[in-house]
Every structure is written in C-alpha cells, then in structure tokens.
Amino acid sequence: MTPSARVQAAIDLLDAVIAAAKGQGASADRIAADWFRARRYVGSKDRRAIRELVWSAIRACGDVPVSGRAAMLRVAQGDAALTALFDGSNYGPAPIKAGEAMATGGVAPGWLVERLAASGLDDQERAALLGRAPLDIRANTLKISCEDLRARLPVEAEPAIAPHALRLQSGTAVESLPEFAEGLFEVQDAGSQIACLALSVQPGEAVVDLCAGAGGKTLSLGAAMENRGELLACDIDRPRLSRLPERAARAGVLVQTRLLNPGREIEMLADWQGRADAVMIDAPCSGTGTWRRNPEARWRLDTKAIDRYCAMQANVLGIGASLVRPGGRLTYVVCSLLDAEGPDRIDTFLAVNPGWQVDMPPLPAGCPRGKGIRLTPFGDGTDGFFFATLVRRVN
Numbered sequence: 001m002t003p004s005a006r007v008q009a010a011i012d013l014l015d016a017v018i019a020a021a022k023g024q025g026a027s028a029d030r031i032a033a034d035w036f037r038a039r040r041y042v043g044s045k046d047r048r049a050i051r052e053l054v055w056s057a058i059r060a061c062g063d064v065p066v067s068g069r070a071a072m073l074r075v076a077q078g079d080a081a082l083t084a085l086f087d088g089s090n091y092g093p094a095p096i097k098a099g100e101a102m103a104t105g106g107v108a109p110g111w112l113v114e115r116l117a118a119s120g121l122d123d124q125e126r127a128a129l130l131g132r133a134p135l136d137i138r139a140n141t142l143k144i145s146c147e148d149l150r151a152r153l154p155v156e157a158e159p160a161i162a163p164h165a166l167r168l169q170s171g172t173a174v175e176s177l178p179e180f181a182e183g184l185f186e187v188q189d190a191g192s193q194i195a196c197l198a199l200s201v202q203p204g205e206a207v208v209d210l211c212a213g214a215g216g217k218t219l220s221l222g223a224a225m226e227n228r229g230e231l232l233a234c235d236i237d238r239p240r241l242s243r244l245p246e247r248a249a250r251a252g253v254l255v256q257t258r259l260l261n262p263g264r265e266i267e268m269l270a271d272w273q274g275r276a277d278a279v280m281i282d283a284p285c286s287g288t289g290t291w292r293r294n295p296e297a298r299w300r301l302d303t304k305a306i307d308r309y310c311a312m313q314a315n316v317l318g319i320g321a322s323l324v325r326p327g328g329r330l331t332y333v334v335c336s337l338l339d340a341e342g343p344d345r346i347d348t349f350l351a352v353n354p355g356w357q358v359d360m361p362p363l364p365a366g367c368p369r370g371k372g373i374r375l376t377p378f379g380d381g382t383d384g385f386f387f388a389t390l391v392r393r394v395n
Ligand SMILES: C[S@@+](CC[C@H](N)C(=O)[O-])C[C@H]1O[C@@H](n2cnc3c(N)ncnc32)[C@H](O)[C@@H]1O
Pocket: 210, 211, 212, 213, 214, 215, 216, 217, 218, 234, 235, 236, 237, 240, 260, 262, 263, 265, 282, 283, 284, 285, 312, 315, 316
C-alpha cells in the first residue's frame, strides 16, 4: 500500500469506529480485527501503520468526530508529512480544502473533562489517561515465583510495582508463549493486581468474587489463597463467566462458578448470606481509568450512562455486603476515576450502613481518595482504579 492509501484506509476504519461509538456498537479493537480479517491482502507493515493512524486519531479527538476524515485532519494538523499524504492520488485521500472541518481535540468531551477535574485530576493526570498502556503480567505463584518466571521468559520483563508483576514491551505476543499455555502467568495490569491485594485473602478462607467476569481477579485471589478454602466466582454475564473455567484450569486455580440472574442474586446466593470471610466487588463502571486501552470508550459516555453505572454499583455493593460474615470484609473496586463511582459510593454506603468501617491494608502504590485508595496512570503507571476495603463490625 502507498502511504496515502494507508491514510485513506485509516479514515475508512475510523468511520466504522465512529458509527459504532454513536450506536453503542462493537469496540474499535473488534472493528479493526474484523476489518483486517476481511482484507487479508493487507500486509503486516500496512496493518501496523493503519492501526497507528487510527489510534492516534482516536486519542487526538476529545469528542466523537463528525467523520473519519475530520479526525485524521486533527492528527494531520501540525504534521507536514501526514498533511502531504492528502494528495488525491489513487486510493489516497482527497486534497484538503481551505476551511475544511476538523474534529475538536482534547482529552474527552467537555462535560467529562469537568467531572474528571472535579474528581481531582489535573491537566497532567487527565492527559496521562490517554497514554500508551504497558503490558503487565502476574506470575502465577501456584506454579512459579516471579523471579523464576522472569528468568524463564524468552522476552525482556522488568519487575513492576505489584509483588508478582512483571512489565513487558507493549504488543509482546505473550499468549503464544509456552509459559502462558503452562499457566505460569496471567495478563493482568499491575493496578488490578494491587486492587486484589486490598482484600488480603488468606489460605483457608471462604471468598466470593461477586462480579468475576472472565476471572481476571478471581485467578489472582485463588493464587493468594494457595487453593485452600472456598472460592466462588459469580456474574450475571454468561459469555464472560463461561470463559473462567478454562482459564482456571490452565492456572491450576480451584474455583466454583455461579451464573446469577439479575434481580435474583441474593436468592441465588442464599447459602452464602452472612458467611463469607471476604468478598470482592469489582463493580461495573464507566472505565475512565482504562482509556489507555480503549480510548474510544470516552465517546460512548453521557451523564445518563454514569447515573446507570452508579445505580448498578449501589446494587452490587448491597448484594456483596449481604454475603459478608460479622468481622469479614469486602473490597469495592472500580476502574473509573470519577468520584461519583468511587469515593461517593463508599460514603453513601457507610451513611446507611453504620455496621461497617473502612480498613485499608498497607499497599505498594496509590494515594488516598475519600475513604479509599486511587491508582492513576500518571501517578502509578497503572490503569486508573479506585478501591476501598470495608469491614463488617462484630456487634
Ligand atoms: C468490571 S467487570 C469485572 C471484571 C473482572 N472482575 C476482571 O477482573 O476481569 C464488572 C462485571 O460485573 C458484572 N455484573 C454487573 N452486575 C452484576 C450483578 N448484579 N451481579 C453480579 N455481577 C454483575 C458484569 O457482568 C461484569 O462482568
């Protein structure tokens, strides 16, 4: 492909990403994967270059652009080499017209930037939300120590801030390594690993991971429990939860799964009411802390979506709390940095549940925010997280 043709291809892909963002369709990753699958003649160098252009444009545009071309014009602004590729050549984009519309730049839509600022994120913190995400893995201590894994991996890996974390070059094809197939490690952001530490699970305990999804945190909890005790992973999403058993088998983690019906969670967890030593509540959220990985997610949010997430968070916090025994604990986690989804949820919960108190264990990273801890891409080099650990008082 000529360089100009790559730019036009990126514009076409961006049009699809924009349409999906407006209609709550597939993610940019999914769209790009499908797009390339349908064009197998596009070589690997071209693919890389097109992806680079698409993701630069997504990062550059704070709000949903009117078109792929307007988004690409935003990236071309101040980039003479890219501007020159709008040359009207065969398969290339048409020349730029005087006064042609260009997408607006910025970190996010204006209303969202205001809410991030009100949540204590300054310019640098906000800009870092769109940085390049590193690739972190967690050594599966059921099978190998972090040091031994590092020595065994055929790729460069540096220790990261969580105790069992290694940081690899972004884009490393880790899932094709034999060490992955052997279950010696899992791909997990160091921030997510630290959120798991906040629950301080011990071998022999009875633990519930209420919003387990495909089990990223479940596997981390299972390793910390050394496979002793009881570990139950739940979710209301069948496709996600159904990926867990295979992952757990590879990792050698002993876990039960339970698919819950929305609205009937408490009834379906009757055997666990007031019995758990520890409950992980990795609540559904707006994901503002993960824009490094899904930058177009910020085009999909509006105030109603945030309100919906807050309602879901209150719901899962209440369900999770009902499972905890007196003296037991829960950790509430969101990968969002909006106060409404983090500190405010905890304040609201404590205001109506006087039988609970905050009890955060010492952790290797993060800063206090409200009654919990916050990790940020700028401050900690991790995805953005808020989490808080609460203990149910013994009467
Ligand atoms: C942030 S994701 C979990 C990610 C997962 N813990 C991990 O580490 O990969 C939130 C999950 O909460 C689930 N969820 C939403 N409402 C729920 C409910 N009422 N009960 C249980 N799970 C729920 C969603 O289906 C989603 O999988």
